[in-house]
Amino acid sequence: MSDDMVLREDAPRLSSAYQSWYRFSRNPTAMIGLVIVTVCVLAALLAPWITPYPDHIGAVVNFRARHLPPSTEYWFGTDNVGRDIFTRVIFGFRVSLLLAVVVLGTAIPIGTILGLTAGYFGGWVETVIMRFTDIALAIPPLVMALAVAAVLSPDLVNSMLAIAALWWTWHTRLIYSITRQLRAREFVEAAETLGASKFHILFREILPNCVSAIAVKTSLDCGFVILVGASLSFLGLGIQPPTPDLGTMVASGSAFLPDYWWESVLPGCAILFIALGFNLLGDGLRDLYDVENVR
Amino acid sequence: MNARQSPLLEIVDLAKTFPVYNAFGSRVGEVTAVDHVSFSIRRGGVYGLAGESGSGKSTIARLIMGLLTPTGGDVLLAGSNITGTLGTRAHSRQVQMVFQNPGSSLNPRRTIGQSVAVPLEAHGHPRADRRRRISELLEMVQLPASFAERYPHELSGGQKQRVAIARALAVAPQLVVLDEPTSALDVSVQAKVIDLLTSLGRQLDLTYLFISHDLSLMRNFADEVGVLYRGRIVESGPTAKVFEHPEHDYTRLLIASVPVISAEEEALRPKIPLIDGEIPTAEKLLALRESQRTIEVPKRT
Numbered sequence: 001m002s003d004d005m006v007l008r009e010d011a012p013r014l015s016s017a018y019q020s021w022y023r024f025s026r027n028p029t030a031m032i033g034l035v036i037v038t039v040c041v042l043a044a045l046l047a048p049w050i051t052p053y054p055d056h057i058g059a060v061v062n063f064r065a066r067h068l069p070p071s072t073e074y075w076f077g078t079d080n081v082g083r084d085i086f087t088r089v090i091f092g093f094r095v096s097l098l099l100a101v102v103v104l105g106t107a108i109p110i111g112t113i114l115g116l117t118a119g120y121f122g123g124w125v126e127t128v129i130m131r132f133t134d135i136a137l138a139i140p141p142l143v144m145a146l147a148v149a150a151v152l153s154p155d156l157v158n159s160m161l162a163i164a165a166l167w168w169t170w171h172t173r174l175i176y177s178i179t180r181q182l183r184a185r186e187f188v189e190a191a192e193t194l195g196a197s198k199f200h201i202l203f204r205e206i207l208p209n210c211v212s213a214i215a216v217k218t219s220l221d222c223g224f225v226i227l228v229g230a231s232l233s234f235l236g237l238g239i240q241p242p243t244p245d246l247g248t249m250v251a252s253g254s255a256f257l258p259d260y261w262w263e264s265v266l267p268g269c270a271i272l273f274i275a276l277g278f279n280l281l282g283d284g285l286r287d288l289y290d291v292e293n294v295r
Numbered sequence: 296m297n298a299r300q301s302p303l304l305e306i307v308d309l310a311k312t313f314p315v316y317n318a319f320g321s322r323v324g325e326v327t328a329v330d331h332v333s334f335s336i337r338r339g340g341v342y343g344l345a346g347e348s349g350s351g352k353s354t355i356a357r358l359i360m361g362l363l364t365p366t367g368g369d370v371l372l373a374g375s376n377i378t379g380t381l382g383t384r385a386h387s388r389q390v391q392m393v394f395q396n397p398g399s400s401l402n403p404r405r406t407i408g409q410s411v412a413v414p415l416e417a418h419g420h421p422r423a424d425r426r427r428r429i430s431e432l433l434e435m436v437q438l439p440a441s442f443a444e445r446y447p448h449e450l451s452g453g454q455k456q457r458v459a460i461a462r463a464l465a466v467a468p469q470l471v472v473l474d475e476p477t478s479a480l481d482v483s484v485q486a487k488v489i490d491l492l493t494s495l496g497r498q499l500d501l502t503y504l505f506i507s508h509d510l511s512l513m514r515n516f517a518d519e520v521g522v523l524y525r526g527r528i529v530e531s532g533p534t535a536k537v538f539e540h541p542e543h544d545y546t547r548l549l550i551a552s553v554p555v556i557s558a559e560e561e562a563l564r565p566k567i568p569l570i571d572g573e574i575p576t577a578e579k580l581l582a583l584r585e586s587q588r589t590i591e592v593p594k595r596t
Contacts, residue, residue: 016446186395186400187403189400190394190462191402192361192362192382193360193361193392194414195384195388195414196414200416204405204409205402208402208404208405211404
């Protein structure tokens with residue numbers, strides 16, 4: 001077969017996005033992850049309209065309805081002041097997702113820029129950035145959050161700050177190692193000999209090849225950030241009542257275990273549900289990109 | 296025709312050594328990759344640089360492109376010394392390179408059009424004219440302009456190498472370094488790519504430095520050759536002369552290693568003494584000659 005026969009100009013072709021979607025949709029666990037994440041995000045966005053008692057997110061007190069078990073009226077039961085736990089869980093998704101979006105929205109650009117710079121330029125630039133990253137990695141996130149909560153005050157913004165202040169390190173290390181491998185590839189050298197600027201090489205040649213790894217890491221990280229955020233609020237260092245937060249709900253409900261088990265177990269299951277969704281989605285994306293890289 | 300005869304590229308005493316480090320990171324010696332090589336390419340000519348793997352061919356290409364810094368010697372382009380500007384944007388306007396493997400020299404995540412646009416962006420080609428120029432370049436290498444929307448994995452090896460050629464020619468360079476441009480391609484495709492390079496060379500008045508281990512391709516394509524062995528040019532001259540009357544044993548060995556099909560070709564093949572019943576390696580052959588001292592190794596400057 002001659003060279004020009006391989007692909008004719010008018011040969012039918014599927015878009016690569018469609019091919020990727022087809023392979024992704026054949027992976028059952030990845031699809032479960034996607035469905036869970038979609039459900040959580042939609043529920044969070046539409047919370048005021050789909051929840052039965054949207055006013056229960058505030059400091060509402062209804063002692064006649066306290067500690068009610070799950071029923072058709074209160075799907076997840078009620079808490080110690082008589083608020084609907086289902087409503088508060090859905091609104092809790094809002095806080096969790098907001099936390100994940102803000103933390104990753106700051107950590108990913110910072111980590112990406114530092115990782116690209118260190119990996120491409122090498123030398124003393126690499127030494128400075130990567131040693132600083134190593135130092136930041138050595139600080140336990142909970143200790144950092146304790147320090148931030150002690151110096152400032154324990155609330156949503158400060159717990160975001162505390163998590164984001166350390167989260168960029170993982171992205172820096174990831175992008176750094178990918179950039180190190182890509183730097184030696186011929187297409188980077190080709191761009192150099194073509195006269196392309198350093199900015200072009202970093203952001204137009206190397207970065208597009210990091211996108212799949214960033215997507216996988218982001219999805220997996222969403223789950224972790226939500227877990228860390230929930231741990232912080234469980235310890236009382238994060239979001240303060242009455243704002244509905246999954247970690248805080250587990251903590252306040254735990255005082256009434258095991259009699260009123262739904263007050264902490266069901267919000268706990270909600271944390272499990274959303275974190276599991278992001279992890280399955282991330283694993284699915286990783287399988288997808290592994291296949292594409294082998295091709 | 297004086298300008299035609301004057302050399303476009305002159306390589307003077309070019310040298311490159313790489314330091315060797317031990318496991319503890321201290322320097323224990325050095326490897327000489329390019330050992331004081333000198334040659335020149337006339338304007339509009341095709342200079343073939345032949346040699347086996349590890350002979351320093353690709354290192355010379357990378358030195359000329361500024362991907363490596365020479366440890367000694369000079370590079371002259373059209374009479375002016377450009378050693379200090381190797382690898383700069385000004386340099387890339389005059390000298391371009393086609394890499395060995397188009398599968399890795401094109402970014403897998405960027406479309407063909409985006410890849411071809413890189414030199415246009417880098418050298419300030421007017422934005423409004425870029426699409427037209429990309430189509431023109433693709434058509435110049437006999438690809439349909441619609442390929443600009445495709446990704447490299449949708450193209451065959453030969454098509455990808457044509458894209459790499461189009462990209463190298465985008466800024467109308469004077470010299471194009473071809474680093475084994477066909478060795479990653481099927482034999483049937485190799486000839487087409489070489490034909491394309493020949494016609495583009497004539498059309499655009501290009502000067503080529505053609506680096507290859509494939510002597511039969513070199514014989515057809517280059518009008519002057521230099522044979523590189525262990526970082527030195529052991530023989531050089533017009534292609535016909537070197538192939539018909541090779542003076543150096545290493546050159547003979549290389550030519551004798553080319554597979555032949557017809558009896559006529561077999562008759563033209565230089566005779567190499569067999570060691571232990573097989574064609575010897577370069578090291579063995581040269582050691583044997585050294586001990587016999589039957590032929591003086593021609594010393595060239």
